[in-house]
Amino acid sequence: MKQRMMMAGLWAGLGWALATTAHADAVAGKMRAATACAVCHGPQGLSMQPNVPHLAGQPEIYLVEQLRNYRSGKRHHEVMSVIAKPLSDQDIDNLARWYASLQLSVQEP
Amino acid sequence: MKQRMMMAGLWAGLGWALATTAHADAVAGKMRAATACAVCHGPQGLSMQPNVPHLAGQPEIYLVEQLRNYRSGKRHHEVMSVIAKPLSDQDIDNLARWYASLQLSVQEP
Structure with missing residues (x-):
């Protein structure tokens, strides 16, 4: 069951990968993000609101x-x-290219 | 318009904050995550799949x-x-308490 679900997820991912965002422009995305997204998602994609997700470093295909x-x-x-x-x-x-270009690192508490 | 939308978001956030997860247990969440989530979202909440989001450090209320x-x-x-x-x-x-407890840092490319 888990394997079948993983395969479903993988195929969905591959579908998006094939429809890849070849002409995406991270600089244009950064400029658009500054006016359209930063007020809630933060200037670097780190939200300061409890019900708003961080976007920094999220996979590009997921964001698209x-x-x-x-x-x-x-x-x-x-x-x-x-x-x-x-x-x-x-x-x-x-936008997806810009947020995905931000490098994340994680530390356990 | 933008202000009204922000207020809507803020009220939604406050609603969740009031229904806060006071008895959440990050250690139990970590154990559950290892079996239920890590296969797709990574052992530290950093996904390796293009259509799967990172969960590390996401706001607890958002995850709930x-x-x-x-x-x-x-x-x-x-x-x-x-x-x-x-x-x-x-x-x-x-689960939300565990993933939210992971500290994120971000670096621009």
Whole structure:
């Protein structure tokens, strides 16, 4: 069962990898993020709000998928559904490239 | 418009803060994560898969909300909807406490 679920996840990932964001522009993404995202997700993608996720260093394909889901209505959130609505595919690819380019490190408490 | 959306986000956050996970147990969460989550999200909450998010250091309330959304069906994902189904409120609180306890640092490229 777990193996089948993992395969489903893997195939979904591969699908996104094939539709890769080849022309994404991290610099344009950084500029767009500064006005569209930073107020909630922080200037470096580290949220200061308890119900807002950090975006820094998240996998690019995951970010693209979630932004498209918000834009299409597949995933709903009061704020994000409005923010994502006017984003073009290129905007989404750029934003994802920028946040994914931030390097994360983790330390256990 | 942006201010109204921010207020909506803030109120949602406050609602979750009031329903805080006071009895969450990070050690129990760490143990549960090792068997239920690490295979996709990594042993320290850093995913190695392109369509799987990092969980390390995410805000506790955000993690609780997302796990509850997967469990209830409000948010859907082939794998997560199955994984979240059997989780109790206590399991969810413990997992969120564990992942939120991991300290993140970010470096620009």
